[in-house]
Amino acid sequence: MYVTGRIKDVIVTGAGKNVYPADLEAIYQSIPAIKEICVLGVKSGLTEDIHAVLTPNPNADPLETHTQAEMKKEIQREIQRIGKELPSYHRLQHIHVWFEPLPRNDSGEFCREAVRRKLLEELQQERPLFSEASPTQSGQGTNQEEELFRELSRLSGIPPQEIKEDTHLYSDLGFDSLMTIQLLLFAENHFGVSVSDQVAPTLQTVGQLLAQVRFQTPVADKARAKGRRIRSSRPYAERSAIDRWLLGSCHRVLSLLYQKYFHLKVYNQEHLPAAGPYIIAANHSSHLDGGAMISAVSEALGPQEARRMHILGARDYFFDTALKSWFFSTFLNLVPVEREETSLAGLRMVKSILSGGESVLIFPEGTRSRTGQLQEFKPGVGLIAQELGVPVVPAYIQGTHRAMPVGKTFPRRRGIEVFFAPAILVETAPPDGSGEGTNDERYRRLAQEIRTGIAGLASGSDTRAANR
Secondary structure: OOOOOOHHHOEEOOOOOEEOHHHHHHHHOOOOOEEEEEEEEEEEOOEEEEEEEEEEOOOOOOHHHOOHHHHHHHHHHHHHHHHOOOOHHHOOOEEEEOOOOOOEOOOOOEOHHHHHHHHHHHHHHHOOOOOOOOHHHHOOOOHHHHHHHHHHHHHHOOOHHHOOOOOEOOOOOOOOHHHHHHHHHHHHHHHOOOOOOOOHHHOOEHHHHHHHHHHOOOOOHHHHHOOOOOHHHOOHHHOOHHHHHHHHHHHHHHHHHHHHOOOOEEEOHHHOOOOOOOEEEEOOOOOOHHHHHHHHHHHHHOHHHHHOEEEEEEHHHHOOOHHHHHHHHHHOOEEEEOOOOOOHHHHHHHHHHHHOOOEEEEOOOOOOOOOOOOOOOOOHHHHHHHHHOOOEEEEEEEOHHHHOOOOOOOOOOOOOEEEEOOOEOOOOOOOOOOOOOOHHHHHHHHHHHHHHHHHHHHHHHHHHHHOO
């Protein structure tokens, strides 16, 4: 176990990531132009933004001859340069340069509460009244640019007249990975502009995003879907005969194994829709979970419907080699997604699967539970369900943790049970971002509603076990 900071200092980002200030301070302290840096979280809606308060090192080259304004710009450039190489949840969203020493306690450590109080006072004084006027409404720019500036303002809470082409999406507007996905979805849905996951991390400023809108030819949905190559993302009927035979053979073996060895029992199977598209959201505590759900759906709806179910699996674990990629996509119908944060490519892939009338299995915890207890859910499941507007069936898998917990290679003979709850009917998000609360709040509420449904099944299964 590694201790990287006090629990109360942990920052929970909009993407559901736990960020430790000490980690970020160590990363950015390597910049010679920074003398000292204190990272802390500031509430923004239901989550926190990552703020950094720092003092410059005036003796560092090239700051010796710089004015205070030039020092700020130089430090921001260096922070942005380092941030490009880091995951989005390790990027500083707001940077504050102070020209006086940061408060410290008697032991020489940062007095974070004193820094926070002073920062909040500064933010309260600096925040101007919101104005609907945008730079593009003064006769400059196009209607598309006006819409984009309004969306940037809506997502960030920054008045549109303060947003310029050189405004940085992460350090100036406070974007995180979830907000970036919302912005790219907006550009795709409103302008037909498709930004790949390879290009998206290179878009650091508003001007770079505008260039994509101005010069990229709109791409139709069918053209975007053509890029799919991995077999597990294709509709079952469109795969080769050998692929269908291999998948079916594996499913038959799994069903036999789970019935005979694990004595699989399925409850409330009437809650499963008779056909797709729909999403099954389940708890995750073992590598046996995917096979348990395949066997449960096969028993409830038949083998054909089970073969039309696609399982989202971690790209860095199941698809890190060509052999593993072939094996898991061929035999288990696994589709690669990023486990740390929702990606636009992953969302498109799920959309293409559901558009074909097939189903998707998601594990919203993002990784296996070490204790077998239900963990917090990533808000990505709320984003996927809300944006695609398909029913979500909460499911609880019991017994797999006892049979093969994390760290074990061979399963023990333990009973496995799968429970289903009534489907949660989801409407697509309003295209203009209207409705109750922000998109981020809607995603989180939906993720929590799904988790509550699974927690209810877990409680009911425990009661059932106690009464046996």
